[in-house]
Amino acid sequence: MTAAATAKAPAGAPGRTTGPRADALAGTAVLVRFNLRRDRVRTSVWIAALLLGTLGTLSSLQSSYDTAAKRASAADSLDSPAGLALSGPAHYLNDYTYGAMLGHQLISFLGVLIALMSVLMVTRHTRTEEETGRAELLRATVVGRHAHLTAALLTAGLANLVLGLLTALGLGASGAAGVGWHGSLLFGAVYAATGIVFAAIAAVTVQFSQYSRGASGMALAALGAAFALRAVGDAGSGALSWLSPIGWGQRTYVYVDNRWWPLLLSCALAAAATALAYALSVRRDVGAGLRATRPGSPVASAGLLQPVGFALRLHLGMLIGFGTGLLLLGAMYGSVLSEVEKMIEDVAEVQESLEELGGASITESFASSVMTLLGVVAALYAVLAALRPQSEETAGRAEPLLATGLSRDRWLGSHLTVALAGGLGVLLLGGLGFGLAGAATTGDGELVVELTGAAMAYAPAVWFVVGVAVVLYGWLPRATVLSWVLPGYAFVVGYLGQLLGFADWLRDLSPLGHVPMLPAAELEWTPLVVLTLLAGALVACGLAGFRRRDLETK
Structure with missing residues (x-):
């Protein structure tokens, strides 16, 4: 009966496909x-x-x-x-x-x-x-x-x-x-x-x-x-x-x-x-x-047998990509560093905007503005790296590892170690590219150390972004998309806000807004220390939440 009814069904009946396409x-x-x-x-x-x-x-x-x-x-x-x-x-x-x-x-x-x-x-x-x-x-x-x-x-x-x-x-x-x-x-x-x-x-x-x-x-x-x-x-x-x-x-x-x-x-x-x-x-x-997929070695190296070494292997491609990108981005801005004052010599509004940052010259103020962009890109890397454990958990690869003697703290901590160190590393490369290209165009060799150090000053703010992502992953894994709010907001108020004249209090709502605007401003250690302590507290809070919740299982 069913077969006969099916045989008599019209070819164009709803819910029935009519061909390979x-x-x-x-x-x-x-x-x-x-x-x-x-x-x-x-x-x-x-x-x-x-x-x-x-x-x-x-x-x-x-x-x-x-x-x-x-x-x-x-x-x-x-x-x-x-x-x-x-x-x-x-x-x-x-x-x-x-x-x-x-x-x-x-x-x-x-x-x-x-x-x-x-x-x-x-x-x-x-x-x-x-x-x-x-x-x-x-x-x-x-x-x-x-x-x-x-x-x-x-x-x-x-x-x-x-x-x-x-x-x-x-x-x-x-x-x-x-x-x-x-x-x-x-x-x-x-x-x-x-x-x-x-x-x-x-x-x-x-x-x-x-x-x-x-x-x-x-x-x-x-x-x-x-x-x-x-x-x-x-x-x-x-x-x-x-x-x-x-x-x-x-x-x-x-x-x-x-x-x-x-x-x-x-x-x-x-x-x-x-x-x-x-x-x-x-x-x-x-x-x-x-x-x-390339076959691996029949025997794992000593590094891969450790949680941090294994996490580094998983993060390596993204780390190389962001590091290379920031190196090139810094070099591109450094290549025009010697021409900045000429570019804006007749634009009073831009000069006033840059002069508000302080500094002995327009060139230093421009470099400070570029540092904000490098910090935003590094923050994007930080979010991606901090959320890599979620990808491992969602794909079902975390559960077999945690079923062994590997604790949750060591597993998540290994990924966070790479994320925190990687954030510092990509900032280092961005500042180095900026400094090398700037020194080549201006003839001032001191810019290499000065601009590299200025970029690395954003590390505590990047670590704070990692901490926020970890808290969301540990306690509210479905809300981790909110981790992207901080880098996006930092770009709008930190980079575009300088052009659009946003109020200072809007910039203060971003962790990157509390970083001294080096090399135009003087180095202040207090906000950097506070951001580092807050980042550590957020990471600890995220680890505590991860220990208490259930894993997503397959």
Whole structure:
């Protein structure tokens, strides 16, 4: 009876798929809704921060460069290889309106953050789902082979489209001189296209690595290469910039020429990468990667037999990535250190903002401002490293270890040791890169020690961020997403706040706001000691909570 009824069911009956393609995409709509619900807070924060950064920068440019002479002076100061590498192609400088300034200075910088949002979103909804076993569980039901990948790409694409639309509306409605609706729509399209391209690139990298961190690392390596190609190309002939998706966005010359056709390259790359991702996904098993895991040594080294050595091995890739990134970021800012006073000599508002930091010169004040950015990036690393134990627990790898003679304190403490030491290490590399490049451009060898020490002064604030993340993990593991509030807030009030003139009390709400603004200010040990003690207390509190709660088991 059942077989006969099934045989007579119409081919297009609801709930029944009608072919291989339908089967492969079954459940995609449900997964998209689920992804949007899970990421409603995280994605909203990303979009709000990027939108605020864009509109806030426009407001700052209007107040700081309120005359054509000031804008022309800013264009002259950026017309050097180092200045163009930090900003964008020289063609923007021909008519340096507010719109041209936005396209020149923001597309590259915020494009990196948009790409980062997209990469993390795709890896979280694909590789992380496989790593935790949830994807296999859903695939055993009516969810199709390509549903997770499609849902992840649609989620990332929707987030980027919303960001692009809000950016276009915000800029177009600003009424700023030189910021028209045509250019604003193109500016929003550049944001959306950049994010979608790197979402597609992440869809490819998740096919190769068995782990989400490896997939994210490969995608972020592609992002770093794209930024480097753009920077080298803009500082030279410009040819290498055409090999970078970020360079394509800048080559639209938004608010200057308003060329849409470079975005066709972004569309073509996104389509090709997406097609490649689908083709590769059918060549591997769920939970596996195309890149075979290298067999380890039959005998573990002495270091791997210790909790700290094993934790360091797990953190090593991320530690190298952040260390290299901060080293290069510091070197890029150090390369323009000798030209800072010339860059802002006619901009009284920026000079006054930097002079409020103190210091014997504008150069020292500028260096202090850059230190805040290095501290924010180090805080991002701190959150990722401090939450690595949660990834191990969620994946089911912590439970077998803790079933042995390894105590919870030693297991979690080993990860925290690496996080705390790693935070100091990445700050050291960022300050070293800043100091070496600054010394090379200014001829002042003392900057190496001075700027390296100034960067390391942010270590207690970074440790405080680690402590907050540990408290949330130990007592409220479902609320660990709140750990990202501190780095995000520190960036808004510490870096953008200097441009937008935020009140001092807003900066004091951030742990990074209590760090002396070296090298412009005098070194004060009291806030650094207090931050260190508070960080220690938070870590102890987090360890106590972890000892008392149940593990997430598989």
